[in-house]
Every structure is written in structure tokens, then in C-alpha cells.
Amino acid sequence: MSRRHATILASVLLLIGMLSAVAVIRVPYSELSPGPTVNTLGEHGGDPVLSVEGHESFDTTGHLNMTTVRVTSADYRMTLGEALYGWLADDAAVVPHDSLYPDGTTAEEAEEENAEEFSRSQESAKVAALRELGIEVDTRTVVRAVVKDGPAEGSLRAGDVIKAVDGEPVEAPADVAELVTEHEPGEAAVFTVVPVKAATAAEKAGEDPAAADTREVTVTTRAAEDDGRAIVGIQAGTAHTFPFDIDIQLADVGGPSAGLMFALGIVDKLTREDLTGGAFVAGTGTIDGAGAVGPIGGVTMKTRAAEAAGAEYFLTPAANCATAVADPPGDLRLVRVETMDDAMTALEAIRADDTDALPLCRAA
Template sequence: MSRRHATILASVLLLIGMLSAVAVVRIPYSELSPGPTVNTLGEYGGEPVLSIDGRESFDTTGHLNMTTVRVTSADYRMTLGEALYGWLADDAAVVPHDSLYPDGTTAEEAEEENAEEFSRSQESAKVAALGELDIPVETRTVVQAVIKDGPAEGTLRAGDVIKTVDGTPVQAPADVAKLVTEHEPGEQVIFTVVPVKTATAAEEAGEDPAEGATREVTVTTTAAEEDGRALVGIQAGTAHTFPFDIDIQLADVGGPSAGLMFALGIVDKLTPEDLTGGTFVAGTGTINGQGEVGPIGGITMKTRAAEEAGARYFLTPAANCATAAADRPGNLTLVKVGSMDDAMAALKDIREDTTDALPRCAAN
């Protein structure tokens, strides 16, 4: 074989090897791409996304679309070729796998966490919406989670209403941690609780769940590994009793980022005037019970999804504004919002066609 032929053969074999590597070699990266958008005022899978029972609701027009991001699953590893394609594509983002699934999170754990966050976001959206309308909501402090193999396992249950700790009334979840950490590790803490079954039965009967039969539970504290403070192995949280039923039906969606759009959809359903004036508005953002809007991930994928769906305006969390504005798709107007009040004011400008007053996102 001549030297020239040997060089050509070596080059061909090298090329084959490189192409094989691109097609076969797996790398620790994940891909984000635009997901579906859903009008919170409309239907999904033939069912209303938002339905209200027990209070007058009103017909709506226009769109208040929540937006989503498609993400490769926790147990999927991209090939080098897929990653290269994603890096070059305008409608995808390739990021380190650990940035989405830290500490070796499994697909099942990620799905469970997303479902829990989605459920909490619905609860917060309802509270924020009713707060915007000055409709009272009953609030109580509950055991949100019991840590596996912790001191409280088997004695306290998720959903138990915490009335007192060592006889001191509990007004908020932070009170529980404060009262427990006043103890030394090894000391006993006495909880007065309404058991979850009693609380649930009272709520279903339309009664105050905190007025059911209470019981005392004694838990011996242990020391936290990181700083030695006393703990009992529970996570306290807040639960609410709503004055009427608000049902949110949306399958195959997880995470907390739809909170703002759910809250606005609920307000729109409960008020005679259309919030959008018939305009196609989309958006994203977490929301808490005080109506504060928080940042989300995958903002540029969500703005692309909204623009492709036909949205004219996009309600953008203030913390995501610079990133969104740096890669704004088409003629989509990015509106900066930091609270429920900001979003309501923006929608007023949109429906009254006074959009020069809108706070727009700007790139740094």
C-alpha cells in the first residue's frame, strides 16, 4: 500500500471513529426546549383548566397562558451528537445534567418533587388570587413532611394541625422551629395537634379543622449534624381552608412556575370584567401567598413557546427580565412583574390599550 493510500485510509478510519463517537458517546448534559402552552381560562384534554364551585364565576375571553419547558429526564444521558445539535439550535438549550438534577436525583425523585411543587403552587395561587380580591382564607400551621427515620416518625403525621409547642400557641411555621430549637438535643418537646384525619373530616364538613379533638404528642429531640441544634425531624408548613371550591385540572405538568398565571386566571373567573380585554397574554412565575412573583428556569424556552403560540405580551418575573430580553423572540412584548399587583396593573394597561406605560424588560 502506498503512503498516499495509507494516509487516506487512516483519515477515513479516524473520521469513522469520530462519527461513531458523536453518535454513541454519552455525556453528562441535559436539554431544554419549548414546551406546550395552556390557556388557564380555557380547556385542556376536554376539561376546564380552572373551575369554581360555590361562588359566582364569569365567562372570560382572551388568553392567560401558562408556559412550560420540555426537559430530558433525569436518567437520560445525551449523546455528543445530540448535544452539538442542541448547542447550535435556536430553540434548545444544553446545560450540565447536575444543574437540573443535583446530587444524583433519580427520575422518580424528580417526578415526585415536581408534582409536590406543582401542588404547592396551586395552593399559593389560590391564596394570592383570593387575597387580591379581599376574600378571607383560613390559614393553619401543619406538619408538611415527616423526615424518614427522624425522631417524629410514627408519632406525628403529615397533615397534622399544630396548635401549640410546649403549650405556646403556634401562629406560623417559623414558630415551630423557633420553639423546638430552644431545647437541647435529647430533651422532650410536647406538641398539641389536631390529627390529620380529624382535620380532614372537619374541613370536608365545612368546619374549622383546628376545632377538632386535639391530642398531645411527645417527641425527643436529636442533634442536627451540621450545627448540633435540637430538631424533631419534621417540616412545618401552611395549609388553607378556602370558602369555596377552586379546582385546577392540568395533567402532565410539574414544578412551581405556573403559579402566577393560575392566580390571574382565578381572578379573571371571579370578576365580571375580562382581565385581558380579549388579548393573548402569556407568562410565567412562581407566586407565594403574599402575591410575590419569583424567578423560574428556562425563561427563553418559555418566551419562544409563547411567541409561537401567538402571544403578544409575556408577563416576566423581574429576576428573569434581563435574560429574557437578551434573547427576545419576534415582536413579543416582555412585561416586567414582581408581584400580583404588578401583573394586575399590566393587564389593566393592556386591556385599556395604554401599553406605553407597561414596564418592559431590558437586557443588561
Template structure:
């Protein structure tokens, strides 16, 4: 066999072997890509995303789109060829598998966690929007979860309102842990609560709860590896009572990152005129009850997805600005926001056409 032919044959066989290896060898990576983007002012699957009853609403045009990221499942293991393709592609991002699913988290656990965060983001979006509008919102400290096998199991229940601990009024969730840890393990702590059923009935009837109970629980020692402290086995959170009904209808979405855009959509629906001036604005960001906007993951994928759908402006959490500004899709302006008030101010500039005044994202 001629040397040239032998060399070509050997090279071909090596290439085939490398391709086979690339397909068969699994890499410890996952892929992120742009997910669906939904207009919070519009409809999804045939019904309005935001449904408000019990208060006057106003028609709103333009777009205030929340954005999402699509990720490969926890069980999926990409091969080397897919990993290399993902690294080279502009509209996807390959990241270590543990970035998306840390500590061996399963698909079911991730889905449940995302659903809980999404639900909480909706509540915080409502609170932030109503506070920005100076509308009344009542807040309560509640039992969020009860640890199985803990001293609180069977004594406290998710949804119970915590009014006081050892007779000391509770105003913030952090107050609960602070007051419990004033004890030493083995001592009793007394919770004054409104049972979850009584609270739910009172909210439905729009009245103040009339029933409270005192529950004494013997504390146990913490077992998280740190200094031993008194615990009862609950986590505290916040619930709210709104002056009218706000429903957010959006299925198959998880995580907390739509909070800002939900808040802006609610604000727009409750005020005359259009926040966007008819422009296509998209964005992302968590939001808390005080209206503070927090960072999210997958910002580069969200800007690509938004621009592909026609977005002109993208409201970007300040902490994500530097990463987002490194690769901005053509025709998209990244606007830096830290609070809902920042976002409302930016929308005013967009609406008026004074875009030079916008606080834009930079790589610095």
C-alpha cells in the same frame, strides 16, 4: 495510490472515525426545549383547567397561558453530536446534567419533587388570587412531613394542625423550629395539635375543629453536620381553608412555575370582564401566599414556546428579566412583574392599549 487520493481517503476515514466517536461518546449534559403551553382560561384534554364551584364566575376570553419546559430524563445520556447540535439550535438549550438532576437524583425522585411543588403552587395561587380579591382565606400551620425513625414518627402525622408548641401559639411554619430549638437535645417539647382527621372532617362540614390533643415528644440532636440543636423530625408547612371550591385540572405537569398564571386565571374567572382584553398573554413565575412572584428555570425555552403558540406578551419574573431579554423571540413583549398586583396592573395596560406604560424587561 496518488497522493491526492490517499489524502482524501485518510481525511474521509478520520471524519468517519470522528463521527463514530461523537455518536458513541456520552456527554454529561441534558437538554431543555420548549414544552406545552396551556391556557388557564380554557380547556385541557376536554375539561376546563380551572373549575370553580360555590361562587359566581364570569366568562373570560383571550389567553393567560402557563408555559413549560421539556427536559431529557435523568437516565438519558446524550452523545457529543447531540450536544453540539443542541448548543447550536435556537429552540433548545444544553446544560450540565447535574443542573437538572443534582446529587444523583433519580427520575422518580425528580418526578415526585416536581409533583409536590406543583401541588403547592396551586394552593399558593388560590391564596394569592383570593387575597387580591379581598376574599377570606383561613391559613393553618401543619405538619408537612415526618422523618422516618425520628422522635416524631408515630406521634405526629402529616396534615396535623399545629396550634401551639409548649403553650406558645404558632402562626408561621418558622415558629415551630424556633420554639423546638429553644430546648436542648433530650428535653421534652409539647405540641398542641388538631389531628389531621379531625381537621379534614371540620373542613368538609365547614365548621371549626373542636378536638385538640397535646403530644409530648423527647427531642433528639440534629445530625446535619452543623451545630447540635434539638429536633423532633418534622417539617412544618401551611394549609388553607377556602370559602368555596377551586380545582385545577392539569395532569402531567410539575414544578412551581405555573403559580402566577394560575392565580391570574382564577382572578379572571371570579371578576367580570376580561383581564387580557382578548389578547394572547403568556407567562411564568412562582407565587407565594402573599402574591410575591419568584424566578424559575428555563426562561428562554418558555418564551420561545409561548411565541410559537402566538403569544404577544409574556409576564416575566423580575429576576429572570435580564436573561430573557438577551434573546427575545420576534413579536413578543417581555413584561417585568414582581407581584400579582404588578401583573394585574400590566394586564390593565395591555387591555387598554397603553403598552408604552408596560414595565419591560431589559438586559441591564
């Protein structure tokens, strides 16, 4: 074999080896890409996304689309070739695997967490929407979760209504931790609660769950591993009783980022005038019961999805504006919102075709 042929053969074998490595070497990265968008005013899978029973509701026009991001699963490991392609593509983002799935999170754990966040976002969206309309919503502090092997395991249950700690009334979830940490580790904290069974029965009977019969539960505190403060091993949260039924039907979606668009969709269903005036509005953002809009991940992928779906406007959490405008999606107008009121004001301007009044996202 001549030297020239040997050099060519060596080069070909090297190239084959490099291509094989690109195809088989796994790298610790995950990929984000634009996901489907769903009109909260319309149907999905043949069923209405939002439906109301027990209160007058109205037909709607236009779009208030929630947006999603496709994410490779927790147990998927990208090849080097897939990562290189994703880095070069305009419609994908490659990020470290641990930034999405920290501490070795399994696929099942990630799915469960996303489902819980999605459920809480629906609850917050209902509260924010009804409060925007001046409709009263009853609120109570509950045990959201009991830590396995914690002091409260076997004594308190998820769903128990917390009325007081050591006789001091509890008005909000933060009060629970504040009252417990007044103890030294090893001391007993006395919880006055409405057990979850009694609370559930009262709610089904149309009564106030927080007004049902209470009992006292004594839990011995222990020291937290990180800072030594007294803890009982529960997570306190908020539960609500709504004056009528609002059903949100949307499968295969997780996380908290649809909260704002659900809240706006609910308001639109409960008001005679269309919020959009027939325009195609998409958006994203978490929301709490007070109407504060919070940031989300993957905003660039969501604006890409909205543009592809035909949206004209995109309601963007203020904290995501800088990222969104750094890679603008065509002619889609990125509207900056910090609260439910901001979103309502923006929709009023869109409805009136007064788009000069819109607070658009600006570069940092």
C-alpha cells in the same frame, strides 16, 4: 496501495471513528427546549383548566397562557452529538445534568418532587387570587412531612395541625423551628396538635379543622447533623380552607412555575370584566400566598414557546428579566412583574391599550 490512497483511507477511517464517537459517547448534560403552552382560561384535553363551584363565575375571552419547558429525564444521558447540536440550536439549551438533578436524583424522585411543587403552586395560586379579590381564606400551620427515622416518626403525621409547641401558640410554619430550637438536643418538645384524621373530618363537615379537638404529643429532640441545633425531624407548612371549590385540571405538568398564571386565571374567572381585554398574554413565575412572584428556570425556552403560540405579552418575573432580554423572542413584549398587584396593573394597561405604561424588562 499508494501513499495517496493510504492517506485517504486513513482519513476516512478517522472520520468514521469520530462520527461513531459523537454518536455513542455519553456526556453528563441535559437539554431544555420550549414546551407546550396552555391557556388557563380555556380547556385542555377536553376539560376546563379552571372551574369554580359554589361561587359566581364568568365567561372569559383572550389568553392567560402558562408556559412550560421540556427537559430530558433524570435517567437519560445525552450523546456527544446531541449535546453539540443543542449548543448550536436556537431553540434548545444544554446544561450540566447535575444542575437539574442534583445528588443522583432518580427519575421517580424528580417526578414526585415536581408533582409536589405543582400541587403547592396550585394551592398558593388560589390563596393569592382570593386575597387579591378580598375574599378571606382560613390558614393553619400543619406538618407537611415527617423525616424517615427522625424523632417525630410514629408520633406526628403529615397533615396534623400544629396549634402550639410547649404551650406557645404557633402562628406560622417558621414558629415551629424557632420554638423547637430553643431546646437543647435530647430535651423533649411538646406539640399541641389536631390529628390529621380529626382535621380532615372537620373540613369535610364544613367546620374549621384548626378548631377540632387537640391532643399533646411529646417528641424528644436530637442534634442536627449540620449545625447541632435541636430538631424533631418534621417539615412544617401551611394548609388552607377555601370558602368554595376551585378546581385546576392539568395533567403532565410539574413544578411551581405556573403559579402566577393560575392565580390570574382564577381572578379572571371570578370577575365580570375580562382581565386581558381579549389580548394574548402568556407568562410564568412562582407565587406565594401573599402574592409575591418568584423566579423560574428556563425562561428563554418559555418566551420562545409563548412567541410560537402567538402571544403578544409575556409576564416575566423581575429576577428573570435580564436573562429574558439577553435573547429576546421577536416582537414579544416582556413585562416585568414582582407581585400579583404588578401583574394586575399590567393587565389593566394592556386592557386599556395603554402599552406605554407597561414596565418592560430592560437589559442589566
